[in-house]
Amino acid sequence: MNVKPQKGMQEYLPEAAAQRDRLMNIILDTYTKSGFTRIYTPAVESAENLDKSDGGDNLNLIFRIMKRGDKLASALAKTPVDEKELCDLGLRYDLTLPLSRYYANNRNSLPNPFKVIQIDKVYRAERPQRGRLREFVQCDIDILGSDSYCCEIELISVTAKALSKIGIGEFTVRVNDRRVLRNSLMTMGFPEESLDTVSVSFDKLDKIGAEGVAAELTEKGMPENAIKALTGLLEKGKLTLDDMAEYCSEDAKEILEQLRTVITTADKLSDGYSVEFDPSLVRGQGYYTGTVFEVASKQFGGTVAGGGRYDNLIGRFTGDTVPAVGFSIGFERIFSIVQENNIQLAGTRKKTAVLYKAEDVLDAIAKQAELESESDVTLVLVPNPKKIDKVYSRVKQQGFYEIIKVNL
Numbered sequence: 001m002n003v004k005p006q007k008g009m010q011e012y013l014p015e016a017a018a019q020r021d022r023l024m025n026i027i028l029d030t031y032t033k034s035g036f037t038r039i040y041t042p043a044v045e046s047a048e049n050l051d052k053s054d055g056g057d058n059l060n061l062i063f064r065i066m067k068r069g070d071k072l073a074s075a076l077a078k079t080p081v082d083e084k085e086l087c088d089l090g091l092r093y094d095l096t097l098p099l100s101r102y103y104a105n106n107r108n109s110l111p112n113p114f115k116v117i118q119i120d121k122v123y124r125a126e127r128p129q130r131g132r133l134r135e136f137v138q139c140d141i142d143i144l145g146s147d148s149y150c151c152e153i154e155l156i157s158v159t160a161k162a163l164s165k166i167g168i169g170e171f172t173v174r175v176n177d178r179r180v181l182r183n184s185l186m187t188m189g190f191p192e193e194s195l196d197t198v199s200v201s202f203d204k205l206d207k208i209g210a211e212g213v214a215a216e217l218t219e220k221g222m223p224e225n226a227i228k229a230l231t232g233l234l235e236k237g238k239l240t241l242d243d244m245a246e247y248c249s250e251d252a253k254e255i256l257e258q259l260r261t262v263i264t265t266a267d268k269l270s271d272g273y274s275v276e277f278d279p280s281l282v283r284g285q286g287y288y289t290g291t292v293f294e295v296a297s298k299q300f301g302g303t304v305a306g307g308g309r310y311d312n313l314i315g316r317f318t319g320d321t322v323p324a325v326g327f328s329i330g331f332e333r334i335f336s337i338v339q340e341n342n343i344q345l346a347g348t349r350k351k352t353a354v355l356y357k358a359e360d361v362l363d364a365i366a367k368q369a370e371l372e373s374e375s376d377v378t379l380v381l382v383p384n385p386k387k388i389d390k391v392y393s394r395v396k397q398q399g400f401y402e403i404i405k406v407n408l
Contacts, residue, residue: 008126008134022345023166023335024119027139030162031117034154036141038117041098043091050090052316053097054286061124063134065089091123095140096287096310096326103144103324104317113146119331131302133332140307142326144314149258152291152309155327156266159295159305160273166334167343169299173266174278177259177291178308181279183252184244188233189226196286198222202230205280210234239279255290262291287313291325300337305329351378355391356406358384364406371404 064087095118118140143151267275292308307327314322356364
């Protein structure tokens with residue numbers, strides 16, 4: 001039998017597992033002290049819910065669970081066999097869809113607005129590679145039931161506070177609003193039905209540049225005058241909200257001003273990080289309806305958190321509009337930064353070894369209890385040290401800073 005974990009799945013030695021616990025505790029403590037409460041949802045969701053969630057490319061990465069017994073036999077008997085008919089369940093690919101279903105099912109028992117924490121595993125059928133796992137942890141906070149832009153400001157502030165406590169150095173919170181982007185693109189002359197694919201190209205601005213975006217849109221057959229207008233805007237360099245205002249209709253002016261308020265207010269609250277407008281930020285999930293944001297680490301590069309407003313997702317379960325917005329920290333990315341750069345997290349406790357013979361176990365446990373009440377250390381009982389020198393060497397290698405002998 002194979003002793004290795006499956007590709008894209010990780011297992012952790014005790015010290016790494018302890019480090020993950022410390023990291024998770026920092027995030028959880030920050031969230032709870034800010035007034036958010038934790039819930040748990042199942043890892044398994046209905047395939048119908050997952051397929052209708054508008055999760056973008058993630059819908060191609062769902063781990064599907066086959067039907068069982070007679071239902072599977074019946075599906076296999078059909079000609080031709082429909083692969084989707086073979087499955088009725090799937091593993092969640094993020095925590096937002098399960099939260100939306102949970103809220104729809106329990107809304108009468110929940111406060112309004114509902115400020116919620118989810119820290120749990122999610123699953124995607126990725127091609128395993130560095131930075132891409134098939135099983136990984138997300139750390140989400142969401143506010144459900146309020147359409148106030150103050151929710152965005154609060155989420156940015158709380159998420160940034162957690163990242164600052166971890167100690168990943170300087171970072172930038174990038175903010176945009178899909179409604180502003182879509183409105184400006186339509187004003188430039190892009191057809192409404194093409195806005196999603198245009199946004200996908202626009203999202204690549206930092207990777208392929210303005211010329212690359214224009215070339216990709218030309219290849220997609222977009223109107224020449226619209227591409228020219230967009231290129232003219234991009235040639236201005238770093239775009240401001242005022243630049244975007246020139247291309248927005250009156251319908252979007254109020255949204256634009258709300259976005260300006262979110263950015264300026266969140267930036268005033270910042271301490272060691274910055275909050276900036278990024279018109280090219282789109283994010284892949286199709287369920288986002290308004291504000292979107294990401295956190296980019298300056299020192300370590302790459303995105304370490306992201307989220308946005310999804311006002312229509314819960315309504316697919318309830319039949320009415322329920323405003324919602326959330327921010328998620330990429331736990332695995334942060335954990336890799338902590339490990340690779342030996343960042344010392346709060347809550348790290350020194351380890352002390354308590355050596356004893358089997359016949360002295362009562363005295364050893366009593367000594368452990370005594371020391372626990374006197375100091376904030378981790379005390380590990382080590383029985384039967386027949387060769388003290390070897391025990392000394394072993395526990396030092398394992399990171400113990402002190403050794404206490406009981407009746408030895």
